Amino acid sequence: MAAFGAVDMALWDIKGKLAGMPVYQLLGGKSREGALVYAHATGADLPDLMDSIAYYVDEGYKAVRVQCGIPGMPSASYAVPEKKGDIRNYITDYAGIRPKVEVWDTGKYMRYMPDALMEIRDHFGPDLHILHDVHHRLLPREAAEFAKAVEPAGLYWLEDPTPAEDQNALRLIRQHSTTPIAVGEVFNSIWECNRLIENELIDFIRVAVTYAGGITHVRRIVDLAGLHNVRTGFHGAPSHSPISMAAQAHLNAWAPNFGIQEYLVLGTSECNALFPSEHRMENGLMHVSEAPGLGVDFDEDEAGRYDYTPGSHPVVRLEDGTMWNY
Template sequence: MSRIVNYELFEVPPRWLFLRVETDDGTVGWGEPIVEGRARTVRTAVEELMDNYLLGADPSRIEDHWQTMYRGGFYRGGPVLMSAIAGIDQALWDIKGKQLETPVYELLGGASRDRIRVYQWIGGDRPSDVADEARTKVDAGFSALKMNATGKIERVDDPETIDTAVDRLRKVREAVGDGVDVGVDFHGRVSKPMAKKLAKALEPYEPMFIEEPVLPEHNDALPAIASHTTVPIATGERMYSRWDFKEVFEQGVVDVIQPDLSHAGGITEVKKIAAMAEAYDVALAPHCPLGPIALASCIQVTTCSPNTLIQEQSLNIHYNESSDVLDYLAEPTVFEYDEGYVRVPDAPGLGIDVNEEYVREQAEKTVDWHNPVWRHEDGSVAEW
């Protein structure tokens, strides 16, 4: 029986936090515990969990460790704690797979597919030039894209704002045709009245889904929004446990869930969320605008989940200006995309070989990423 003897945390560009966990037999597991813009806060949470519960422990007892980290504190849930748990959980699964010399998905029931479809972001935070960018991505082999619906938007905005959003999607649809899927992300920045109008207005151009039409705290509004459109509704990137997802499953109006493997409790929890979704005929499309360890963790779950629809990935996303996903891998071909798909990996653990030397080099840099604060014309804070 091995024991956990050491851990290290590395804050690296563009906005990621990596966790390295080592056992006494020399096995190293990697995780990605991060809340974008709150790296230092999550670092402290990881340190508390590792120091209090994991150091000296047998790494193989993953379910017990998950329950201890979650239930061991009187206060539980939320983005910081669940992201800290997620990164640790990823590293424990990486260790287990490496020690047993098998991919994690084999330990979760085995593959249910040979490859996983991915989508590519276009357009940036304030979407622009989307048609030309869409053509470029489709020419590169992608058959699915995603774009933000709007930039900054008022609680009740003018008709021109709706028309502009519709015109953007229309141009993308005309550029790539009907054989390409286009997800439209409302990003939680759209209020309930505008979400109803926008969902209805976008429908003629057949989005693959509308994502996070309202913030999770307003999920009670999803049935009303769904009544205005036949477009599939997706949500879940800011929901952190199976208990958070329970309400939307019971509502019966969400068609695609998007838990984040670095926010929603890691592999252990998202596999359970995916199984719950399957029971409600809801598809799985994990959120992942993050780094290679998060993506590798997603792929382990999407590989073995029969209700997987598609996988987000962040290669060349607008956040990755200083470093990108493949930079941190010793063997980047593991994430080669062929006709818009990524192959199921066969290497042990998470299936990736982290370039530790490069991680340590990048961790010497100052990283202080925070999302922008947007304001309306009257000076009040807008949703980003």
């Protein structure tokens, strides 16, 4: 589906250029001026996470995903740096051929995180959209308990509370909690999320054009979701290039049932030189480019200046060595 997606995005780009229109116009036009995005705040502990959130709020973000180290956890947990003071970047830890090992303890996480989320809510007030990613680490019953426990924090969403394969787990969570649930970043087609959408077991669908067949296929998912009041929240991790993020910027501008877009600040001068575009972030909203097509280019000569650097996601184990869900 990623291969289909690449060809599909190229075809939309070509058609837009032939028509002299940005792709969102081919989809039917804009539903909004700018698309809400969320940044990734992180910290080795809660005070560092508070500093990280404050940094993104100062930058104008209205929505922030929050992840922090858990006291007593044998190693850094998901999307958390190992060192204190590192409040903006945990990505470089992924470099290297051999994956690093993270050790996970569900009990410590469940005892600590609900109060931490409440502290964040109290500190930043009612207007900030707070998101949190469990990254598939809880069992269904645990996830239902956790979703209920974090209700007072008023999360914008709780992401991937359980492994995606067991779709009944979402029903158990639904029966016990009103916390909004977001899933779908590992889905590759509409057939993996149609029952979740039709049964209204989720609030946000997180598929991405990169893995779910491009703009054409994702548009079908968006329309199905719209019938059931499920909003979009497309995946936007660093594994998605600026080309796929541009394609999603057009879907975000158009989708009547748009919710939010994950957005990592990768706008380094090197990245901008590789992928020139006029998509721009302003006051926590992404403004889509008005250039014909996708509005992003790829400079192959510039790319030739760089060597390939391999990287791996971590693997997760319990303290006794049992392999766990990443």
